[in-house]
Amino acid sequence: MNREDLIFEQYRLYAEQKEKFIDRSFMTNKFYMVIVLAMFLLTFMSKGMAFGKFTAPTIFALAGIISCALWWLNMDSYNCLIKIKFSKVLEEIEKQLPMQPYNMEYKAIRDFRKNKKMFLFSDMQKAFAIVAFLIFFILLLMEVIPLFLVF
Numbered sequence: 001m002n003r004e005d006l007i008f009e010q011y012r013l014y015a016e017q018k019e020k021f022i023d024r025s026f027m028t029n030k031f032y033m034v035i036v037l038a039m040f041l042l043t044f045m046s047k048g049m050a051f052g053k054f055t056a057p058t059i060f061a062l063a064g065i066i067s068c069a070l071w072w073l074n075m076d077s078y079n080c081l082i083k084i085k086f087s088k089v090l091e092e093i094e095k096q097l098p099m100q101p102y103n104m105e106y107k108a109i110r111d112f113r114k115n116k117k118m119f120l121f122s123d124m125q126k127a128f129a130i131v132a133f134l135i136f137f138i139l140l141l142m143e144v145i146p147l148f149l150v151f
Contacts, residue, residue, distance in 0.1 A: 011093045015102075018086040025078040029125055032071035036132050039064035043139055061140035068133035075125055 001009070039060050046056030087102070094100040 007093065007096050011090065011097060014086070014090055014093065018082070018090065021078075021086065022082060025075075025082070028074055028078065029071075032067060032074065032129070035067045036064060036071065036129075039067055039136070040132075043136070055143055058140060058143040061136045061143060064136035065133060065140065068129050068136060072126055072129040072133070075129065 043057045043060040043064060046060060049056035051059060087106075090102050091100075094103055
């Protein structure tokens with residue numbers, strides 16, 4: 001195998017790994033979406049129930065807050081790894097190839113977005129995690145504040 005074939009093979013393998021990593025990111029987002037929606041349902045459906053000293057909505061709202069925080073952190077980590085690790089490495093490998101498809105795609109997307117304000121899918125997911133976090137926080141406050149007003 002000559003040097004050019006070896007470089008191309010490394011590039012191909014790395015590009016495949018990037019796609020698998022992106023697929024894993026989507027699966028992780030689906031997982032958190034299901035967890036957050038389940039926590040919403042459990043929070044609203046468990047009104048009047050209690051586990052020891054705490055009401056069920058309080059526990060589920062706390063679980064929802066934690067889930068949202070973990071979801072946002074996971075999305076941020078995946079985005080960072082995808083943008084920096086994979087993209088930068090692929091760009092460096094592409095410099096040694098006759099064509100540079102990822103670089104060409106990036107330039108085309110950048111030019112397309114230049115004149116438009118776009119809200120990326122990853123931004124929408126992060127926004128959803130933040131909104132869900134705030135809703136759970138408000139629900140938690142609605143459960144906890146009456147406990148302090150009684151005394």
